[in-house]
Amino acid sequence: MTIKIAQLSCGTEYSSVQYEIEKAARSVGAKIVYPDVSAADIDEAVRRFGFTPRSPQLKLMIARAAALADEKYDADAVFITTCFRCAEAALIRNELRRFIQENTRLPVVTYSFTERLKASQLLTRMEALVTIVSRKELLARERQTGITVGLDSGSSTTKAVVMENNKIIGKDWTPSGDVIQSATQVLNNALEMAGIEMKQVEAIGTTGYGRFTLGEHFGAKLVQEELTVNSKGAVWLADRQRGEATIIDIGGMDNKAITVRDGVPDNFTMGGICAGASGRFLEMTARRLKIDVTELGALADKGNWRNAKMNSYCSVFGIQDLVTTLGEGKSFEDVAAAACHSVAEQVYEQQLQEIDVRHPIIEVGGTSLISGLVTQVGEVLGERPIVPPDSQYIGAVGGALLSSGFL
Numbered sequence: 001m002t003i004k005i006a007q008l009s010c011g012t013e014y015s016s017v018q019y020e021i022e023k024a025a026r027s028v029g030a031k032i033v034y035p036d037v038s039a040a041d042i043d044e045a046v047r048r049f050g051f052t053p054r055s056p057q058l059k060l061m062i063a064r065a066a067a068l069a070d071e072k073y074d075a076d077a078v079f080i081t082t083c084f085r086c087a088e089a090a091l092i093r094n095e096l097r098r099f100i101q102e103n104t105r106l107p108v109v110t111y112s113f114t115e116r117l118k119a120s121q122l123l124t125r126m127e128a129l130v131t132i133v134s135r136k137e138l139l140a141r142e143r144q145t146g147i148t149v150g151l152d153s154g155s156s157t158t159k160a161v162v163m164e165n166n167k168i169i170g171k172d173w174t175p176s177g178d179v180i181q182s183a184t185q186v187l188n189n190a191l192e193m194a195g196i197e198m199k200q201v202e203a204i205g206t207t208g209y210g211r212f213t214l215g216e217h218f219g220a221k222l223v224q225e226e227l228t229v230n231s232k233g234a235v236w237l238a239d240r241q242r243g244e245a246t247i248i249d250i251g252g253m254d255n256k257a258i259t260v261r262d263g264v265p266d267n268f269t270m271g272g273i274c275a276g277a278s279g280r281f282l283e284m285t286a287r288r289l290k291i292d293v294t295e296l297g298a299l300a301d302k303g304n305w306r307n308a309k310m311n312s313y314c315s316v317f318g319i320q321d322l323v324t325t326l327g328e329g330k331s332f333e334d335v336a337a338a339a340c341h342s343v344a345e346q347v348y349e350q351q352l353q354e355i356d357v358r359h360p361i362i363e364v365g366g367t368s369l370i371s372g373l374v375t376q377v378g379e380v381l382g383e384r385p386i387v388p389p390d391s392q393y394i395g396a397v398g399g400a401l402l403s404s405g406f407l
Contacts, residue, residue: 300372
């Protein structure tokens with residue numbers, strides 16, 4: 001069965017963007033479709049929506065969303081996209097996402113595109129939509145069975161987890177280098193910790209940037225994008241597989257914000273305008289302060305970000321702020337706190353505006369070990385996030401958990 005992804009968009013046909021969207025969908029076995037509407041449907045939908053945009057294409061987006069909500073058109077998932085330059089489109093994009101979620105059970109993702117969009121930037125999003133539709137029963141499973149391994153080949157670190165009968169019995173991580181060598185190293189160490197030989201492993205799941213390479217090399221039964229795998233690992237580690245939650249994963253290169261219901265994602269956003277809103281900026285800050293990034297969190301917790309305000313919207317300008325602030329004689333503690341607060345603030349402004357934040361909030365990934373960042377995320381959101389044990393292993397845990405569904 002071909003998964004039908006309904007596209008609600010404005011401006012994609014004016015460049016090569018539309019071609020890239022359809023290419024990304026085809027690469028994961030999906031098809032982009034467009035809900036049929038009439039001129040009368042458009043007028044009625046805009047009146048019902050309560051806001052009349054100037055752009056005819058934005059009006060068309062509203063009418064197509066109404067067709068989905070009224071079940072006049074059949075689709076499996078929704079992809080909402082507009083140009084990042086248009087403020088009116090950003091407003092419509094976010095409100096339509098909320099409208100779709102309130103009136104349907106369709107998984108939805110929003111995206112603001114640039115003129116230089118590539119299919120690779122869309123692949124994870126399209127793959128996640130297809131996974132949510134086609135593997136909902138797998139994503140809903142709450143227990144791991146047998147002996148399975150999860151491998152997470154991330155941009156900054158590579159992780160391995162060995163699980164047996166719903167327990168973690170071995171784990172290891174290393175900075176990412178050669179994809180296969182890094183994974184082999186952590187896998188061997190995790191197996192040794194677990195007291196398990198490779199021949200006893202019943203299934204392997206791979207995720208992250210190197211998932212396809214590792215999947216082929218190790219003969220993995222599950223090769224899956226990180227949005228669905230990470231969300232599964234996060235709710236399992238936090239023991240929040242029932243009910244609703246929001247997952248925040250501030251990564252080394254990009255960030256993810258995912259809402260889940262009973263363990264299954266239904267809305268997500270990823271990326272960021274610049275590395276200034278990611279863990280990479282915190283690494284750059286730690287290097288400038290001449291400390292290890294593992295020391296940054298405790299240092300930040302001793303400082304006050306208000307004494308050294310910083311804006312890391314762009315990593316280049318963020319470092320300029322950092323140098324200027326240090327030149328003014330601000331304390332390392334205040335600078336560390338300001339850096340953490342800046343990242344938290346940018347995640348709120350860039351990612352969390354694209355979803356409806358649900359409670360509890362679960363913060364995961366390697367940066368969740370930086371206590372000062374967790375503190376600042378809590379301050380920005382007004383609620384301290386849950387950081388579960390082994391929070392940096394979410395991808396590997398999710399891979400091990402989901403791969404057991406193929407036994």
